[in-house]
Amino acid sequence: MTMKSTLTKILLFAALVLLVGLADVPAAVRDSNLYWAPECVTVGGQKTDSLLNFIFYLTGSVFLLTQTVYIYYLVKYRKRPGSKAYYSHGNNKLEFVWTAIPTAIFIGLVIYSNRLWNEFHSEPPADAIKIDIVGYQFGWDMRYPGADGKLGKVDTKLYSQDNKFALVPDDTSGSDDFSSTELVIPVGKPVHIYLHSRDVIHSFYVPQFRIYQAAVPGRTIAWVWFQTIKTGEFQLACSQICGSGHYNMKAPIRVVTPEEFEKWQAGKIAAKAQETKTTSTPVSPAIIAQRNLAEQQP
Amino acid sequence: MSTSVTNFVPSEDASAHHEEHHHQNFFFTYIWSVDHKMIGLQYLWTSFVFLLLGGLLAMGIRYQLAYPGTEVPLIGRLLPATVASDGIILPGGYNMLFTMHATVMVFLVVMPLLIGGFGNYLIPLKIGAGDMAFPTLNAMSYWLYVVSGLVILASFFVGGGAASSGWTAYAPLSSTPAYNNGTQIGQSLWCIGLFINGLSSIAGATNYITTIINMRAPGMTMFRLPLSVWALFITAWLLLLAVPVLSAAAAMLFCDLNVGTTFFAAQGGQPLLWQHLFWFFGHPEVYIMILPAMGLVSEILPVFARKPIFGYKAMVWAMVAIGFLGFVVWGHHMFVSGMNLTLGAAFSVSTMIIAVPSAIKTFNWMGTVWRGSITFTTPMLFALAFVSMFVIGGLSGIFMASTPVDLFVHNSYFIVAHIHYVLFGGSLFGAFAAIYFWYPKMFGRMMNPTLGQIHFFTVFIFFNLTFFPMHNLGLGGMMRRIADPTAYDHLRALQPMNVFVSWAAFGMGLSTLIFLWNFIWSIRHGKPAGKNPWDSTTLEWTVPSPPGHGNFDQTPIVYNGPYEYSVPGMQKDFLPQNEKAPEGARLELH
Numbered sequence: 043m044t045m046k047s048t049l050t051k052i053l054l055f056a057a058l059v060l061l062v063g064l065a066d067v068p069a070a071v072r073d074s075n076l077y078w079a080p081e082c083v084t085v086g087g088q089k090t091d092s093l094l095n096f097i098f099y100l101t102g103s104v105f106l107l108t109q110t111v112y113i114y115y116l117v118k119y120r121k122r123p124g125s126k127a128y129y130s131h132g133n134n135k136l137e138f139v140w141t142a143i144p145t146a147i148f149i150g151l152v153i154y155s156n157r158l159w160n161e162f163h164s165e166p167p168a169d170a171i172k173i174d175i176v177g178y179q180f181g182w183d184m185r186y187p188g189a190d191g192k193l194g195k196v197d198t199k200l201y202s203q204d205n206k207f208a209l210v211p212d213d214t215s216g217s218d219d220f221s222s223t224e225l226v227i228p229v230g231k232p233v234h235i236y237l238h239s240r241d242v243i244h245s246f247y248v249p250q251f252r253i254y255q256a257a258v259p260g261r262t263i264a265w266v267w268f269q270t271i272k273t274g275e276f277q278l279a280c281s282q283i284c285g286s287g288h289y290n291m292k293a294p295i296r297v298v299t300p301e302e303f304e305k306w307q308a309g310k311i312a313a314k315a316q317e318t319k320t321t322s323t324p325v326s327p328a329i330i331a332q333r334n335l336a337e338q339q340p
Numbered sequence: 341m342s343t344s345v346t347n348f349v350p351s352e353d354a355s356a357h358h359e360e361h362h363h364q365n366f367f368f369t370y371i372w373s374v375d376h377k378m379i380g381l382q383y384l385w386t387s388f389v390f391l392l393l394g395g396l397l398a399m400g401i402r403y404q405l406a407y408p409g410t411e412v413p414l415i416g417r418l419l420p421a422t423v424a425s426d427g428i429i430l431p432g433g434y435n436m437l438f439t440m441h442a443t444v445m446v447f448l449v450v451m452p453l454l455i456g457g458f459g460n461y462l463i464p465l466k467i468g469a470g471d472m473a474f475p476t477l478n479a480m481s482y483w484l485y486v487v488s489g490l491v492i493l494a495s496f497f498v499g500g501g502a503a504s505s506g507w508t509a510y511a512p513l514s515s516t517p518a519y520n521n522g523t524q525i526g527q528s529l530w531c532i533g534l535f536i537n538g539l540s541s542i543a544g545a546t547n548y549i550t551t552i553i554n555m556r557a558p559g560m561t562m563f564r565l566p567l568s569v570w571a572l573f574i575t576a577w578l579l580l581l582a583v584p585v586l587s588a589a590a591a592m593l594f595c596d597l598n599v600g601t602t603f604f605a606a607q608g609g610q611p612l613l614w615q616h617l618f619w620f621f622g623h624p625e626v627y628i629m630i631l632p633a634m635g636l637v638s639e640i641l642p643v644f645a646r647k648p649i650f651g652y653k654a655m656v657w658a659m660v661a662i663g664f665l666g667f668v669v670w671g672h673h674m675f676v677s678g679m680n681l682t683l684g685a686a687f688s689v690s691t692m693i694i695a696v697p698s699a700i701k702t703f704n705w706m707g708t709v710w711r712g713s714i715t716f717t718t719p720m721l722f723a724l725a726f727v728s729m730f731v732i733g734g735l736s737g738i739f740m741a742s743t744p745v746d747l748f749v750h751n752s753y754f755i756v757a758h759i760h761y762v763l764f765g766g767s768l769f770g771a772f773a774a775i776y777f778w779y780p781k782m783f784g785r786m787m788n789p790t791l792g793q794i795h796f797f798t799v800f801i802f803f804n805l806t807f808f809p810m811h812n813l814g815l816g817g818m819m820r821r822i823a824d825p826t827a828y829d830h831l832r833a834l835q836p837m838n839v840f841v842s843w844a845a846f847g848m849g850l851s852t853l854i855f856l857w858n859f860i861w862s863i864r865h866g867k868p869a870g871k872n873p874w875d876s877t878t879l880e881w882t883v884p885s886p887p888g889h890g891n892f893d894q895t896p897i898v899y900n901g902p903y904e905y906s907v908p909g910m911q912k913d914f915l916p917q918n919e920k921a922p923e924g925a926r927l928e929l930h
Contacts, residue, residue: 079748101738108706119711127906136651148696259512
């Protein structure tokens with residue numbers, strides 16, 4: 043048996059195993075687009091996908107090209123009776139070429155990447171909805187601004203049982219902020235998130251948004267903002283090992299129409315006002331008066 | 341058994357001759373040996389034990405991901421209470437499995453196998469020296485490695501269980517026991533284990549550097565060194581400069597855990613400091629694990645292509661470049677960690693640049709097989725596969741080096757696929773190639789070629805079936821280090837793929853048994869190898885197999901570079917380094 047026929051048989055066998063292996067995966071999975079990334083629902087995510095696809099085609103062609111040449115060499119230059127290897131220690135021209143070409147490609151890629159990276163982290167639009175997202179073992183709390191549209195200031199030293207959001211007591215803009223255990227977002231509106239953690243490092247990860255960002259205890263991560271393009275229900279996942287409950291540290295996300303969002307927001311603001319009235323939080327009478335005034339307005 | 345190791349084989353003249361002078365008892369031959377070859381073998385055997393253990397941990401991980409919440413068959417009830425209850429793996433126990441799998445594989449398998457095993461065995465033989473510069477330090481560094489392994493293993497059986505914060509041990513999860521099921525003792529033992537392991541690495545590195553600089557045979561100039569020695573030389577420098585940083589970080593973490601310091605605490609310290617220290621070690625570490633494999637493969641390809649290595653100097657300078665650049669890319673592990681964004685952009689540039697020398701090496705390997713006369717022996721198959729797998733691992737790295745894409749795939753299964761293509765398809769395939777290649781030198785007998793080929797094809801196929809789909813799992817949004825992928829809606833649909841990957845992994849686990857059987861069986865039953873079974877040029881093949889104590893009867897004199905194959909005008913197709921070129925040989929000066 044020659045080496046060539048052995049090699050051919052082996053390659054055929056490998057192909058067969060791969061095919062049978064893939065056929066084994068149920069049809070439901072094959073049809074669900076799960077061999078690639080899940081549906082993308084943010085403006086930035088689409089740009090990431092273009093870059094991802096670009097790199098995929100680039101690396102894919104490099105792979106196919108090099109491997110085709112490589113396997114061709116292996117078959118062509120296998121040992122045969124009377125064959126003799128060519129004596130050569132290399133070629134400096136070739137060395138130069140295959141140093142210069144990858145370098146040029148990588149420089150191009152890094153320019154493309156950095157441009158997008160800077161775009162993602164540019165100043166968020168002024169009308170962006172601000173949401174404070176706090177990770178803890180093992181769940182998430184969200185805080186939205188109240189009627190004043192302002193999020194109260196945070197001092198990460200102040201996290202406690204009574205102060206879940208570490209609000210600075212003398213910053214009055216925080217007293218009307220309302221909390222939520224689900225992340226509700228109006229479709230099409232820019233959303234600017236502030237990431238915090240109460241204990242260990244967690245991470246905000248939503249594959250459909252194409253966003254991962256760690257939340258570091260003791261710090262405010264204030265540079266993540268995004269804009270959705272589609273309504274739907276998703277899950278916020280923690281993607282940084284954070285302890286025994288890590289695998290299940292999730293929160294529901296709802297991307298809704300602006301109307302639905304306003305309705306939900308109004309309900310939350312009203313409930314918060316009710317709660318503030320009945321509890322004896324030390325808020326100055328002037329602020330309560332102001333808030334009542336705001337409530338009466340349509 | 342109280343005779344020298346050379347009795348394993350039909351002894352050749354020189355080894356028998358040496359035996360008379362160096363007849364030592366069992367303890368000094370096998371336990372506290374100061375012979376670099378015995379120490380190399382000790383490293384090899386010990387790392388096999390840990391390889392089995394780390395592999396079993398991986399099997400546990402794959403079982404849990406395929407069938408979360410079900411009883412582990414056969415061994416489930418034997419697992420420590422901190423890992424499993426009623427045979428079902430606990431989420432916290434799962435965290436221990438992957439933490440220890442990575443810790444064992446990185447510090448107790450790949451490093452000791454490639455650097456400890458092959459570094460010790462090959463460096464003196466290849467440079468024409470009788471032993472290492474500091475033989476006793478060498479023995480000490482092996483035993484420190486054993487102690488570090490035992491300390492790390494012991495942590496499974498202490499209160500709270502083993503470390504479970506990932507092998508990267510991000511603070512404050514790792515530094516505050518209250519956050520992590522009280523794994524204070526386990527995490528502390530992890531710190532101590534890595535510290536001791538670090539001492540072993542630093543001692544070894546000092547020894548390698550000194551040996552290579554001072555003990556080369558006459559005529560063995562730096563540019564006549566075989567590439568494996570160059571690779572180990574650069575690796576030793578990386579170890580010497582990077583490992584102390586990890587040791588310091590481990591000591592600081594130990595203090596945070598036990599004496600109330602707050603180096604890495606959110607208040608009074610800085611959690612990101614840990615990541616900077618860890619990855620300042622951790623990225624050179626990646627090259628510490630791949631460079632020796634690159635060197636060993638560069639040694640094997642020319643032998644079975646019967647051609648000089650293509651671009652010897654380019655290979656050397658590429659490795660030197662990797663060595664330097666390896667220290668300025670650590671931040672690419674931290675693009676989305678909360679680190680300054682401009683810094684992220686800078687690290688993205690350096691990361692793309694470090695890919696260039698790797699590309700150069702790949703092209704030179706391809707240039708080596710070009711117009712060769714190739715035989716597909718088992719070591720060659722592994723070496724050839726190494727190149728392809730390294731290409732996949734390298735190309736998938738480009739995705740993560742691009743910051744916006746990292747924003748999506750960070751900490752997903754994509755990165756798990758990437759690291760295993762580099763570390764398993766790369767480092768371990770390189771190690772397998774090296775084992776099949778130098779086994780005849782170590783034991784005087786050949787490993788069985790049929791079993792070797794079966795091992796190669798099973799591990800190659802199952803490796804790809806295991807790790808390639810992980811790219812898809814990662815793009816599908818599967819996070820790393822989650823104990824139960826069915827907890828998320830978008831991952832439930834991916835579950836069949838997880839089951840598939842797990843069965844492929846079990847197949848890969850079984851294929852390793854073929855290898856171990858072949859390794860052990862061939863010690864007594866393999867075909868006798870003789871001095872130079874592969875018709876190779878480097879100095880270790882000029883002495884008996886296995887070489888006697890002191891390696892060379894006379895210090896060899898080196899006349900040629902390490903890869904003079906198929907020189908025109910010569911009768912035989914290879915020119916050993918210590919032979920003068922015969923009349924009429926047309927050597928190319930390069």
